[in-house]
Amino acid sequence: MSSDLYLISEIDVIYEQDVLRNQGSIKPWLDYANFKRQHGSLLEQAFVLERACTTLPRSYKLWKMYLELRTHHLRNKNAARFQSEYKKVNALFERALVLLNKMPRIWEMYLAFLCQQPLVTTTRRTFDRALRALPITQHNRIWAMYRPFANSASGETAIKIWRRYMQIHPEHVE
Numbered sequence: 036m037s038s039d040l041y042l043i044s045e046i047d048v049i050y051e052q053d054v055l056r057n058q059g060s061i062k063p064w065l066d067y068a069n070f071k072r073q074h075g076s077l078l079e080q081a082f083v084l085e086r087a088c089t090t091l092p093r094s095y096k097l098w099k100m101y102l103e104l105r106t107h108h109l110r111n112k113n114a115a116r117f118q119s120e121y122k123k124v125n126a127l128f129e130r131a132l133v134l135l136n137k138m139p140r141i142w143e144m145y146l147a148f149l150c151q152q153p154l155v156t157t158t159r160r161t162f163d164r165a166l167r168a169l170p171i172t173q174h175n176r177i178w179a180m181y182r183p184f185a186n187s188a189s190g191e192t193a194i195k196i197w198r199r200y201m202q203i204h205p206e207h208v209e
Contacts, residue, residue: 042078088101099140106124147180165177
């Protein structure tokens with residue numbers, strides 16, 4: 036972190052002081068992140084949001100903003116060619132889910148991001164983790180993504196997924 040201090044400019048001092056004054060509050064971090072969104076580089080935006088999520092790790096708003104920034108940056112980039120960047124964002128999702136594993140939107144974002152990558156086993160296991168972590172009332176949101184994934188995965192993976200789905204929803208058997 037100390038090596039990244041060059042990312043803080045004179046203009047940022049007002050925001051830095053506000054963050055220090057209100058350490059447990061999300062508002063100064065949101066103001067700072069929004070300022071950087073308008074006037075900062077991608078690196079500066081990530082720097083602020085990384086610090087914000089480290090300081091307030093239970094903040095859904097900050098994590099969602101950070102994850103959207105990072106996934107948007109990789110949109111339309113080849114997952115095999117930019118594998119190291121994709122791995123970093125996957126690790127970021129895993130960090131977010133440590134404390135926000137009951138938030139279906141974070142799971143949906145992560146699963147959509149994983150579906151863009153050639154990681155069938157990891158993606159299937161993450162779908163299964165989401166189903167275990169979320170209450171049954173939220174499962175329809177996960178299954179809405181899991182079923183198309185099963186079709187695209189095909190083979191033994193698809194059979195396992197569809198078998199599980201039919202156990203839970205026997206009314207959908209033809």
